[in-house]
Amino acid sequence: MKLVNLKDSSDVASFSEAVKKGLGKHQGLYFPESITPMEDIDTLLALPLVERSIKILTHLIGDELSQEDISSFVTKAFSFAAPLKKVTDNIHSLELFHGPTLAFKDFGGRFMAQTLAHISQGEPVTILTATSGDTGAAVAHAFYGIDNIKVVILFPKGKISPLQEKLFSTLDRNIHTVAIPGDFDNCQQLVKTAFDDPEVREGLHLNSANSINISRLMAQICYYFEALAQLPKDQQSKAVFSVPSGNFGNLTAGIIAKLLGLPIKRFIAATNSNDTVPRFLQTGKWEPKPTVATISNAMDVSQPNNWPRIQAMVDTGMFDASLLKGEAIDEEYTQATMRKLANLGYISEPHAAVAFKSLSQSLVEDEVGIFLGTAHPAKFRETVENVLGQPISLPQALADSSAKESLAIDVDNSYAALKAHLFSIVGEA
Numbered sequence: 001m002k003l004v005n006l007k008d009s010s011d012v013a014s015f016s017e018a019v020k021k022g023l024g025k026h027q028g029l030y031f032p033e034s035i036t037p038m039e040d041i042d043t044l045l046a047l048p049l050v051e052r053s054i055k056i057l058t059h060l061i062g063d064e065l066s067q068e069d070i071s072s073f074v075t076k077a078f079s080f081a082a083p084l085k086k087v088t089d090n091i092h093s094l095e096l097f098h099g100p101t102l103a104f105k106d107f108g109g110r111f112m113a114q115t116l117a118h119i120s121q122g123e124p125v126t127i128l129t130a131t132s133g134d135t136g137a138a139v140a141h142a143f144y145g146i147d148n149i150k151v152v153i154l155f156p157k158g159k160i161s162p163l164q165e166k167l168f169s170t171l172d173r174n175i176h177t178v179a180i181p182g183d184f185d186n187c188q189q190l191v192k193t194a195f196d197d198p199e200v201r202e203g204l205h206l207n208s209a210n211s212i213n214i215s216r217l218m219a220q221i222c223y224y225f226e227a228l229a230q231l232p233k234d235q236q237s238k239a240v241f242s243v244p245s246g247n248f249g250n251l252t253a254g255i256i257a258k259l260l261g262l263p264i265k266r267f268i269a270a271t272n273s274n275d276t277v278p279r280f281l282q283t284g285k286w287e288p289k290p291t292v293a294t295i296s297n298a299m300d301v302s303q304p305n306n307w308p309r310i311q312a313m314v315d316t317g318m319f320d321a322s323l324l325k326g327e328a329i330d331e332e333y334t335q336a337t338m339r340k341l342a343n344l345g346y347i348s349e350p351h352a353a354v355a356f357k358s359l360s361q362s363l364v365e366d367e368v369g370i371f372l373g374t375a376h377p378a379k380f381r382e383t384v385e386n387v388l389g390q391p392i393s394l395p396q397a398l399a400d401s402s403a404k405e406s407l408a409i410d411v412d413n414s415y416a417a418l419k420a421h422l423f424s425i426v427g428e429a
């Protein structure tokens with residue numbers, strides 16, 4: 001697989017190089033030089049998730065990794081189902097939250113852990129990442145016990161829900177969590193400073209494992225196929241996907257699935273009030289505003305870092321921009337939609353509610369809607385209980401981790417303090 005840096009076409013990388021590096025020169029994103037459609041989609045759709053995903057990922061990256069390796073990574077990573085649940089006559093939810101940390105980020109995080117462990121061949125790697133919730137949990141669980149890879153997760157102390165925090169801060173061994181007295185931006189800034197510091201970047205072999213990593217994107221392509229596979233055959237080419245979007249990695253993966261030949265009709269980019277993309281799709285002007293806090297906080301992003309990949313697919317004529325509509329849903333509608341869904345018998349959390357609302361106001365006759373259920377409602381328990389006025393129960397994974405002690409270490413909001421802490425962790429046996 002050959003990938004090209006979107007900011008500098010002379011910077012090309014293999015899949016393995018792109019997984020290790022994350023970003024290329026000038027902070028450019030890597031993107032496949034070309035995407036060849038797959039043959040015989042019908043036969044592919046008839047296969048079970050794991051078998052089909054092995055074929056898709058072998059098609060994309062198979063010249064570099066053996067089929068055996070890819071089989072082993074996919075079998076280990078995709079060890080849970082992605083069921084399509086009917087919500088109304090013509091709208092379904094693709095539930096991507098049945099993995100160990102109850103959010104879709106388990107798919108990408110677990111596949112990345114398998115590939116990076118293989119590619120690094122036992123050489124030491126330090127994953128340094130800032131989280132406002134779901135990424136930290138997925139990455140911590142995915143890399144847990146891979147002992148040459150140390151994971152350091154920074155989070156804003158007291159600013160994320162206690163349930164979310166317990167999901168990543170209660171693991172021992174190679175997982176280290178650091179509580180910073182500040183907000184998410186402070187954490188992100190500390191991470192950026194570390195990546196700009198050659199002594200730390202090279203000395204500790206840093207990798208960020210964030211959603212710009214190409215391995216995460218590759219894994220996410222597979223569940224779009226899984227969604228259509230669960231629809232009756234005569235409905236497959238009528239499917240409209242509504243993707244609740246923050247950094248737009250999820251939507252990028254969906255568009256690549258279409259370029260691979262999956263007969264998706266069109267897409268909806270669903271956002272909360274952080275609506276840079278819906279406004280851009282309407283006016284052609286890229287005008288990010290300051291980020292605002294919402295109850296769908298994993299989408300509180302005003303400068304989505306995967307957008308240049310979608311733009312590149314449009315600019316090179318690979319993807320027809322008229323097949324992408326933007327919809328922004330405010331807080332009031334998000335809450336009203338959660339209540340509406342509950343009345344339909346479907347308990348949902350704010351991110352999926354944004355996607356459902358966007359879909360239901362855009363769908364026309366003879367289309368079939370699929371919105372992505374990106375997180376389990378219990379992960380946003382406080383919000384869901386407040387909005388619905390009813391208690392919701394905890395799945396086993398959350399109940400287990402919420403009963404454990406947090407192992408997070410407090411570190412000052414200063415780069416010098418973080419750097420000293422990083423060297424002390426990596427120095428450990």
Ligand SMILES: *Cc1c(COP(=O)(O)O)cnc(C)c1O
Binds near residue numbers: 105134135244248374
């Ligand atoms: C990360 C996340 C999103 C946003 O996904 P992107 O790929 O960044 O657009 C949506 N919902 C939930 C629950 C998330 O954790």
